[in-house]
Amino acid sequence: MVLNGARVVTLIDLSTSWPGPGGLAMGGFVYENLVPYSRFPLSRRLEWLAAATPEYQPEPYERLATVLRGSGEDADAREVLLAKQRRRRETLPLAAKLWGYVQDWTVAYGYRPGRAALWMAVLWAAGAVAFSRYAPEALKPGEQPEWNPSLYALDLLLPVINLGQDGHWRLEGHWQWLAAALVLLGWILATTVAAGASRLLRRS
Numbered sequence: 001m002v003l004n005g006a007r008v009v010t011l012i013d014l015s016t017s018w019p020g021p022g023g024l025a026m027g028g029f030v031y032e033n034l035v036p037y038s039r040f041p042l043s044r045r046l047e048w049l050a051a052a053t054p055e056y057q058p059e060p061y062e063r064l065a066t067v068l069r070g071s072g073e074d075a076d077a078r079e080v081l082l083a084k085q086r087r088r089r090e091t092l093p094l095a096a097k098l099w100g101y102v103q104d105w106t107v108a109y110g111y112r113p114g115r116a117a118l119w120m121a122v123l124w125a126a127g128a129v130a131f132s133r134y135a136p137e138a139l140k141p142g143e144q145p146e147w148n149p150s151l152y153a154l155d156l157l158l159p160v161i162n163l164g165q166d167g168h169w170r171l172e173g174h175w176q177w178l179a180a181a182l183v184l185l186g187w188i189l190a191t192t193v194a195a196g197a198s199r200l201l202r203r204s
Helices: 042-052 058-070 074-089 094-110 114-131 149-157 174-203
Strands: 007-013 030-036
Touching: 030 058, 042 058, 042 074, 058 074, 074 094, 094 114, 094 174, 114 149, 114 174, 149 174
Parallel strands: 007 030
Antiparallel strands: none
16 A cells, blocks of 8 residues: 555544555655544554554654644654654664663653653662661761761762762762762763653654
């Protein structure tokens, strides 16, 4: 079935009416509304897109997301754009592909921002519990704030923001590695959130 360049106002279809992989071409196919005859779950819609794009093409995904968003199905539109990013990831070189996996696992490319808050809460709790078992020495005795494991862990995790704990304590041994890991994970989370936010703003 070749729909390349075709334009319709309303696309009425069945989930079983479309050919499988290799049997459908719809590059530049434009439609404004979707009216399935019967239940056509999003997972089948994504299979429909995959069947039409043996090689990655962004336009069919963007068209479907636009139509879904226009009909008020914002959550489904985000899932389609997430599927597009996952398809795109498979075409990237190894380093970019690995970074894509990081963005997917942490914040789902910005389309599930609640994940960032969950990761931050888990890391903060783990860091606070760990540092509650440690009493570091002050770098400058008499000038340090009161030791607060929870605030210290949060200070390490939040890039740029200074809560007054980091930089006052001398960490030794594996505690230095724990602090470095929290700083690194905090930056990774912040970077992936920023990348996802910029992507959403561009789409808006």
